[in-house]
Amino acid sequence: xxxxxxxxxxxxxxxxxxxxxxxxxxxxxxxxxxxxxxxxxxxxxxxxxxxxxxxxxxxxxxxxxxxxxxxxxxxxxxxxxxxxxxxxxxxxxxxxxxxxxxxxxxxxxxxxxxxxxxxxxxxxxxxxxxxxxxxxxxxxxxxxxxxxxxxxxxxxxxxxxxxxxxxxxxxxxxxxxxxxxxxxxxxxxxxxxxxxxxxxxxxxxxxxxxxxxxxxxxxxxxxxxxxxxxxxxxxxxxxxxxxxxxxxxxxxxxxxxxxxxxxxxxxxxxxxxxxxxxxxxxxxxxxxxxxxxxxxxxxxxxxxxxxxxxxxxxxxxxxxxxxxxxxxxxxxxxxxxxxxxxxxxxxxxxxxxxx
Amino acid sequence: xxxxxxxxxxxxxxxxxxxxxxxxxxxxxxxxxxxxxxxxxxxxxxxxxxxxxxxxxxxxxxxxxxxxxxxxxxxxxxxxxxxxxxxxxxxxxxxxxxxxxxxxxxxxxxxxxxxxxxxxxxxxxxxxxxxxxxxxxxxxxxxxxxxxxxxxxxxxxxxxxxxxxxxxxxxxxxxxxxxxxxxxxxxxxxxxxxxxxxxxxxxxxxxxxxxxxxxxxxxxxxxxxxxxxxxxxxxxxxxxxxxxxxxxxxxxxxxxxxxxxxxxxxxxxxxxxxxxxxxxxxxxxxxxxxxxxxxxxxxxxxxxxxxxxxxxxxxxxxxxxxxxx
Numbered sequence: 007x008x009x010x011x012x013x014x015x016x017x018x019x020x021x022x023x024x025x026x027x028x029x030x031x032x033x034x035x036x037x038x039x040x041x042x043x044x045x046x047x048x049x050x051x052x053x054x055x056x057x058x059x060x061x062x063x064x065x066x067x068x069x070x071x072x073x074x075x076x077x078x079x080x081x082x083x084x085x086x087x088x089x090x091x092x093x094x095x096x097x098x099x100x101x102x103x104x105x106x107x108x109x110x111x112x113x114x115x116x117x118x119x120x121x122x123x124x125x126x127x128x129x130x131x132x133x134x135x136x137x138x139x140x141x142x143x144x145x146x147x148x149x150x151x152x153x154x155x156x157x158x159x160x161x162x163x164x165x166x167x168x169x170x171x172x173x174x175x176x177x178x179x180x181x182x183x184x185x186x187x188x189x190x191x192x193x194x195x196x197x198x199x200x201x202x203x204x205x206x207x208x209x210x211x212x213x214x215x216x217x218x219x220x221x222x223x224x225x226x227x228x229x230x231x232x233x234x235x236x237x238x239x240x241x242x243x244x245x246x247x248x249x250x251x252x253x254x255x256x257x258x259x260x261x262x263x264x265x266x267x268x269x270x271x272x273x274x275x276x277x278x279x280x281x282x283x284x285x286x287x288x289x290x291x292x293x294x295x296x297x298x299x300x301x302x303x304x305x306x307x308x309x310x311x312x313x314x315x316x317x318x319x320x321x322x323x324x325x326x327x328x329x330x331x332x333x334x335x336x337x338x339x340x341x342x343x344x345x346x347x348x349x350x351x352x353x354x355x356x357x358x359x360x361x
Numbered sequence: 362x363x364x365x366x367x368x369x370x371x372x373x374x375x376x377x378x379x380x381x382x383x384x385x386x387x388x389x390x391x392x393x394x395x396x397x398x399x400x401x402x403x404x405x406x407x408x409x410x411x412x413x414x415x416x417x418x419x420x421x422x423x424x425x426x427x428x429x430x431x432x433x434x435x436x437x438x439x440x441x442x443x444x445x446x447x448x449x450x451x452x453x454x455x456x457x458x459x460x461x462x463x464x465x466x467x468x469x470x471x472x473x474x475x476x477x478x479x480x481x482x483x484x485x486x487x488x489x490x491x492x493x494x495x496x497x498x499x500x501x502x503x504x505x506x507x508x509x510x511x512x513x514x515x516x517x518x519x520x521x522x523x524x525x526x527x528x529x530x531x532x533x534x535x536x537x538x539x540x541x542x543x544x545x546x547x548x549x550x551x552x553x554x555x556x557x558x559x560x561x562x563x564x565x566x567x568x569x570x571x572x573x574x575x576x577x578x579x580x581x582x583x584x585x586x587x588x589x590x591x592x593x594x595x596x597x598x599x600x601x602x603x604x605x606x607x608x609x610x611x612x613x614x615x616x617x618x619x620x621x622x623x624x625x626x627x628x629x630x631x632x633x634x635x636x637x638x639x640x641x642x643x644x645x646x647x648x649x650x651x652x653x654x655x656x657x658x659x660x661x662x663x664x665x666x667x668x669x670x671x672x673x674x675x676x677x678x679x680x681x682x683x684x685x686x
Binding site: 090092119120122123124128129131132135136139141142143144145146147148149150151153160172173176177179180183184334338339340341342344345346347 | 386412415417418420422423425426427428429430431432433434435436438453454457458461462463464465466467468469470471502503505525526527555602603605606
């Protein structure tokens with residue numbers, strides 16, 4: 007018996023858990039990480055604020071990205087502005103990096119559609135709530151780029167649980183067959199609500215799911231910002247020059263509950279969470295920056311204060327946002343409102359004394 | 362003016378839009394080289410190239426999902442699902458995404474896609490090849506749902522569907538694909554979406570139908586005319602939005618209404634029309650509204666299929682009942 011085909015799944019890590027850099031990635035400039043670090047810290051501050059708002063009845067169900075900041079900020083930080091992001095619901099860091107405002111995210115999570123009408127980036131998709139469906143959309147976006155010969159890339163994010171769905175495989179398969187500029191980023195945070203990754207699949211990695219679709223699949227330490235940026239950066243470059251799609255699995259850990267409506271203590275041991283805290287990405291990057299003399303205690307204190315002020319200001323803005331007009335129930339459903347809907351709209355406004 | 366079958370008319374409309382709008386892209390299973398299993402896209406890949414008419418991998422969910430991404434980017438994707446029975450796996454995309462993309466982004470993104478699929482029984486095809494899914498779709502806010510019943514309407518409505526800024530599901534009655542021919546001016550002129558077509562004027566009873574059942578409905582009207590009964594025949598054509606004013610105006614004139622559709626009765630579009638007649642046209646009605654429909658059973662396999670479909674005899678019996686009331 008001879009092998010008919012052989013595959014390998016590369017793994018990338020540069021920074022160890024203590025922030026020590028064994029060997030740097032090519033063209034590495036430590037300075038480049040300062041804005042990334044700031045954005046990761048802002049994401050964490052925002053998450054904490056959002057959870058606090060929810061706990062005090064000022065926000066609806068919210069999914070924190072605590073512990074996943076290197077993935078979410080990292081992937082966005084290597085994209086170009088003209089690329090398109092198709093995010094799942096735990097990509098606060100990526101959305102903020104790309105220009106979505108904190109007030110807009112809070113509006114969305116308060117149950118207000120205007121939160122998805124962000125001032126920028128206008129072509130990015132709104133948050134996808136149904137699992138893995140965004141993968142199919144990304145392939146269509148990638149097709150449009152290829153069709154118009156634009157050097158742009160569609161970046162779609164999904165969780166470890168989403169890799170069990172057919173949508174994910176169908177999308178990778180088509181993107182591969184048509185060599186489309188799409189990067190699939192799997193954030194393996196170990197838990198799909200209550201189902202641990204080891205019960206999600208018999209596959210040793212999620213990255214290897216790319217092999218069946220005939221596209222490159224790589225795994226990286228998702229708590230190492232250098233590894234995330236390197237792997238996704240290379241995947242973006244391949245896509246941009248016409249070498250087709252890739253799958254990047256970023257291994258991280260969801261330190262928070264699934265959402266504010268969840269209680270993770272029901273299904274996972276506190277020991278496991280404590281151990282995961284020792285690997286979290288923000289402290290790891292901070293240690294590295296301090297070692298490099300690029301960051302000081304004073305810098306950290308200033309950043310924390312600035313971030314606190316920024317999220318508080320955003321929350322105040324959000325809370326002061328006037329409610330949507332009742333008519334918006336109808337106004338955006340079609341480009342032109344059909345007559346039967348216009349009648350329903352009129353009836354509602356009349357009943358509510360707003361006609 | 363060429364005399365075209367409904368299938369020819371669809372092919373002509375697709376060709377017109379491909380030729381006149383670079384954003385139009387066709388894709389689906391076997392639609393390129395093979396021209397589609399019914400040949401609706403025959404010759405289009407040869408004429409417009411593989412970048413515009415694509416054979417998609419065999420994955421219906423993905424076909425619908427991809428159309429949404431393309432449409433959000435400003436293309437005008439026209440995808441084909443080979444048979445309506447295979448479209449149910451697209452519903453996640455149609456309902457959760459296509460139908461609400463404009464709404465949930467407050468107009469920032471939109472979804473000008475068309476999903477075409479053959480619908481209906483009567484051709485004695487294998488299992489799952491004869492479904493009538495219009496009610497599932499018409500129930501979904503944000504979609505438009507159209508089903509033509511003649512070559513000329515297929516041509517004009519498909520042009521309108523492709524040009525529409527919102528997602529349109531275009532249901533092609535398989536049974537009519539090659540059954541009828543009529544002159545069609547291939548001039549790029551669209552027909553309006555959201556408008557019913559009065560195919561025959563009459564004053565004694567209103568017959569309302571769509572898709573392939575329009576054929577038997579017209580045959581019934583012809584036989585009624587021979588008996589001296591004047592039936593008005595309306596092809597609803599657009600299941601969403603529904604043109605109730607045309608139906609109400611007709612029933613105001615005739616006082617009697619029989620609704621004919623192939624899909625199962627319960628929660629079918631006929632129920633919506635009957636409910637509207639009850640609430641908006643009650644004073645016009647001289648008899649209860651009758652529905653002649655498929656039964657609330659799965660569409661049978663080929664041997665019993667014809668027993669399921671609304672027949673001329675069943676339509677005539679219903680007309681007899683409303684006239685005798």
